Amino acid sequence: MIIECGKVLSMKNNLFKEIFKNKLGFMALLILCSLYTSVAFAPFFAPYSYDDDDVLSSYAPPTKVHFKGIRPVIYAKDYDVNKYYQRIYRENESKVHPIKFFVKGEKYKLLGIECDRHFFGTEGEKIFLLGADLKGRDILSRVLYGGRISLSIGLIGAAISLILGLLVGGVSGYYGGRVDNAIMRLCEMMMMVPSFYLMLAMRAAFPPNLTSTQVYLLIVVILSFIGWASTARIIRGMAISLREREFVVAAKTLGVADIKIIIRHILPHTFSYCIVAVFLSIPGYILGEAALSLLGLGIQEPQASWGNLLSSAMGIVNIRLYPWILIPGLFILVTVMCFNILGETLRDVLDPKRKIV
Amino acid sequence: MILRTKKLKVHFKGVKALDGVDIFLSRGLTTALAGESGCGKTTLARAILKIHEPTSGKIYLEDKDIALKENSVFLHRNVQIVFQNPFLSLDPRFTIFATLYEALTVCGKVKKKNAKDAIVKSLEEVELDSSCINRYPHQLSGGQLQRVCIARAIINRPALVILDEPTSSLDVTTASKIIKLLNRLKQELKVTFLFISHDLKLLNKISDFSFIMHKGKIVEYGPRNLVYSNPMHPYTKMLIDASNQKLAAMPKENCESPCSSILREIEPGHFIFCD
Structure with missing residues (x-):
């Protein structure tokens, strides 16, 4: 997935064209853009406040x-x-x-x-x-306000874990040897624990009565803490192959500092992978937040998030009598699907060799 | 003497890439390092640049042991390398300006305006037009890229530049232009070159002193005219014959000639290892 500059430049120009050509990908992009716009301006689009009972x-x-x-x-x-x-x-x-x-x-x-x-x-x-x-x-108002939390957690969580994964993977692959060994064993330990239990355990490690903002930040930290290990492993593999490339060796012989070599010469060459990885990982964060909030461990009432909106739909009686309380789930479904489709489209555009006809 | 190695050994998991190499480079001269592919020439260059850690032995740059941490800045300041393939040795995401700016600022901060002047000057030194300053590597030809690599190597005025087969991935006319450029730079900048190649005809033209390497060891060395006109070691003879395309006429056992450890001076300044 490491691509050369000529391709990168032509891809930059063609990226939007290619996405536009792919109808499914373009639809997904359009839906996501309208979702993000409407939750960003939630107070305007929502007829009522999230706690207007x-x-x-x-x-x-x-x-x-x-x-x-x-x-x-x-x-x-x-x-x-x-x-x-x-x-x-x-x-x-x-x-x-x-x-x-x-x-x-x-x-x-x-x-x-x-x-x-x-x-x-x-x-x-x-x-x-x-x-x-x-x-x-009003469920629509609460969905719009809740989307602010659910959709932003996806972006911020994915961004933090990507940055962590890039740095840790870059350092591990570049230095190799004992550093690599230690970091990779740590990653394996992180990946070994089922992520849902790890999430619950980490949430349990913090006091239950936190303010909404604290809970929000906590969820972001927990989710990105779980997500970085797999990114780090892939970036590490790429860094190992990149560090042997002559332009990296040339930078080394010039005496450029190691961290600068990692940031300037190694990590940028993994970006085509990262764009795809981010888009494919965001659904995981949205679902993670939803799962925590559904269990009452995430965002607390009266604050809304797509997960805690669904928590009222936990009883079978409620679903039978008032099926509209499942609507937030539909929003989660559509968002997750759109991110997956967009991720796949980007992968096809950035790496045409892998395209499945 | 600008650089010397002392019983330098680099082993990779049982492979003896360098097996006790002693070389010395005289200031201001072009020293050739010749040998077939896989004999350890590039490993020696990389060991000098501390890209490969020596298994044992020492490397002295102006009598300073480069293995010591405090000498690493001195090493980077004074030794630079030009690689074989210019298409691979420049970061495809960096413009020519960014590539040379990175090299320039390694030794300390430089203002952007001063940097631009310095970069344009160094491009002129390697006979490149300053209009390519904002281009990416894929927009330049192989010869132009190799000139950029040379500019990057000499921009901080190092004492020693290692040229690791700098012409082998270029066509004949471009290669001869690069050789002319290197000759000019040597005279203008008084820089010492370590020229690594398997092309003995080329080395005969450009070098002042020669080391012949075989299976991780030096087998013969001496002033260029003596080594090439009067090769004594069977391996050197084979190399020279091969470069004159007389390979078919060569007796096979000569190619596998074992390296001996006894050093003999067969004429003034001309040494071979033999029995």
Whole structure:
């Protein structure tokens, strides 16, 4: 996977062209871009805040959108309580609430600017496009806010473990001998422990009552701590072959410092591998966060993340009665699939020899 | 004397790449190191540059033992190498400017503007146009790349430059231009060259002093004119005949001639190891 400069330069120009040509890859890129944009501007796109609860809308199903002419409207909802003390919601067609765009709503701060406009909303009646949860919070809003955590953990986690893997693998491969032996045995020990148990054990090593930010940082650290070993092993293999190349030997004879040789001459030649590896590893981090939060060890209520949104869907009764609480899982599925497809596309573009026709 | 090795041995897991090599390089002269492929020429060059650790023996650069850590800066400052294949010895991701800037700044910080002047000057020294400064290696020809490699080697004005078969991957006309350039640089910069090659005709033209190497050992050495006009060791004879394409006429046992440990001076300054 080590590629020469001529190829690198032509690939830089062709990378986007090639991705554009590959329809599946381009779709994945488009979906991911729109997902990241909408979670970055979550307060604007979400009609409500992530903790805006409403007891009267507990487990409200997804609101149906009707059209009067071309104008989208929703009907007010009433409910009855059945013999099992469950709410059965029904639409009251006599009360019509139009859906308005750029509507005034709850105040929020975006990029330091205070705003109160939301992309869409209604007045007088709450709109739940993806339904509501137990406390009557809008699932769409919580998915968007939760995406901020889940999607950023993937990127940051993958970036940290890549940097760690690059440095450790680069040092190990470049120096070889005892250093290599020690580092590789450490990597093998890391890879030997099943990652999910290691994740649980590491989480257990920290106190349970942490603030949301602390938990967020902790999860990032835990996930990247688990992920670096396999990257390091591959980078080490590449570094071993690269250190024998004449341009590296030439830099050595010039007296360039070892760390500079590793950073300037060895690691850049592994980047085509790294781009692919990062994209293929991000799903692991998203799923890791989801798993921790699902078990109640990650992001805590009322903060939202895609994992802890799913934790309310753990009981089979809830899933049967209120299937819309599984929707965050759909977001995880789509994101993971898109990252995998994009990773595969990038691999094909950067390494055409491996392309499977 | 600028460099000498003393009973230098480099062994790789049972393979005796160098088996007690003593050579010496005189300041300002071009010393040739000749021998067939695999006889240990490149290993010797790499041992001098501390890329391979010697199994035993010493290397002295101006009477300083280069094995000592405190002398490693002195070594990098004074000994540089030009490799056989210019396409492999330049980082494909670095422009020519970045390659030479890295070499220039090894010995201390240099301002970018001063660096550019110095780099343009060194490119002119190797007869390259300064317009190639922002090009990548794949945009230059083999001859141009080898000139860049030579520029990189001499930019810090080292005392000794090792030329490890610098022309063997180039075509004949380009190679002769490179040889002319090296001859000019030798006179202008008063630099000492250790010229490694298996091409005895070429070495006969360019060198002042010659060492013939066989199976990790020196078998014959002396001033160039004596070694090439009057070879005494059977291996040297074979090499010279081979370069004159008389290989078919060679008796086979001569090629496998064992290296002996007795050094004899057969004429003033001309030594061979024989029985």
